[in-house]
Amino acid sequence: MKKDLLTLRDITRDDLETIFDLARKFKRDRATCPDKPLAGKSIGLIFAKSSTRTRVSFEVGVGELGGRALYLDQSKMQMGRGETVSDTAQVLSRFLQGIVIRTFAHRDVEELAQCASIPVINALTDEYHPCQILADMLTICEYSGRCDSSVKTVFYGDGRSNIANSLILAARLTGMELVISSPAEEAPRTDLAGNAPNVRWEADPVAAARDADYFYTDVWVSMGFEEERERRMRIFRPYQVNEKLFTVAKKNAKFLHCLPAHRGEEVSAGVMDDPARSIVFDEAENRLHVQKAVMSLLMR
Ligand code: CP
Numbered sequence: 410m411k412k413d414l415l416t417l418r419d420i421t422r423d424d425l426e427t428i429f430d431l432a433r434k435f436k437r438d439r440a441t442c443p444d445k446p447l448a449g450k451s452i453g454l455i456f457a458k459s460s461t462r463t464r465v466s467f468e469v470g471v472g473e474l475g476g477r478a479l480y481l482d483q484s485k486m487q488m489g490r491g492e493t494v495s496d497t498a499q500v501l502s503r504f505l506q507g508i509v510i511r512t513f514a515h516r517d518v519e520e521l522a523q524c525a526s527i528p529v530i531n532a533l534t535d536e537y538h539p540c541q542i543l544a545d546m547l548t549i550c551e552y553s554g555r556c557d558s559s560v561k562t563v564f565y566g567d568g569r570s571n572i573a574n575s576l577i578l579a580a581r582l583t584g585m586e587l588v589i590s591s592p593a594e595e596a597p598r599t600d601l602a603g604n605a606p607n608v609r610w611e612a613d614p615v616a617a618a619r620d621a622d623y624f625y626t627d628v629w630v631s632m633g634f635e636e637e638r639e640r641r642m643r644i645f646r647p648y649q650v651n652e653k654l655f656t657v658a659k660k661n662a663k664f665l666h667c668l669p670a671h672r673g674e675e676v677s678a679g680v681m682d683d684p685a686r687s688i689v690f691d692e693a694e695n696r697l698h699v700q701k702a703v704m705s706l707l708m709r
């Protein structure tokens with residue numbers, strides 16, 4: 410594997426299998442946690458944005474692997490007062506054995522990784538959220554037995570969100586059929602899919618839903634985009650995941666959401682809270698297992 414995990418471009422199909430095998434092992438052995446690959450190691454968790462799942466799963470995960478997690482609020486670091494990313498990276502490399510970072514500009518995470526001698530994991534930027542999508546793919550494997558061209562996932566809403574962008578990279582990695590259904594003004598970036606035949610954009614939400622195995626959505630107003638709230642609520646409205654879409658999907662189609670969810674906006678309460686359809690909490694739990702796998706591969 411490469412030194413860092415900044416986007417899913419950093420891993421190969423083989424790496425993905427290695428991560429999933431290890432994640433399954435950590436999930437199975439969680440009660441005893443026999444492996445302590447981070448024993449004696451300190452991992453810094455830099456957060457410039459809010460978080461529930463990512464922060465808790467990384468903090469708990471580092472602890473379960475025998476290491477110590479340091480939560481670092483970016484606004485309270487000198488980086489929040491103008492210290493350069495490069496100086497921060499070099500200093501932290503003298504203290505820590507790994508950095509996990511959630512921030513705004515993806516460029517900052519690239520620079521941090523470039524200047525740090527220790528591994529850096531992207532815990533969400535405006536552009537990508539690789540750890541989330543690894544957990545999502547593991548969840549799909551658990552429910553479908555595989556995550557490949559036999560699986561069709563339809564993503565609704567913000568076709569340019571960090572989640573949509575990372576899903577496109579995941580589809581390229583796995584061969585999974587991915588349809589992004591969004592309004593034209595937030596249609597997916599064309600540079601991410603390249604010529605991949607298994608990724609397409611579909612403006613009509615019902616046409617997109619046909620024979621889907623999974624529906625996936627994300628908030629309409631991502632962190633950092635609050636000023637666009639009014640426009641986003643208007644343009645994404647036709648892309649809500651609701652009961653109607655399930656009538657044209659496969660019989661046992663499931664619902665995925667990175668969370669936090671907004672019932673009545675990107676998903677109806679009926680779908681979000683339907684135990685026969687919604688697998689969002691299994692998906693959230695898998696964050697812990699895949700991130701432990703990634704950390705143990707990169708930071709041991
Ligand atoms: N899905 C996700 O990353 O959740 P948090 O923002 O709570 O970390």
Ligand code: NVA
Pocket residue numbers: 533570571572627628630631632667668669
């Ligand atoms: N697109 C969302 C994901 C939250 C996990 C955001 O960036 O706010």
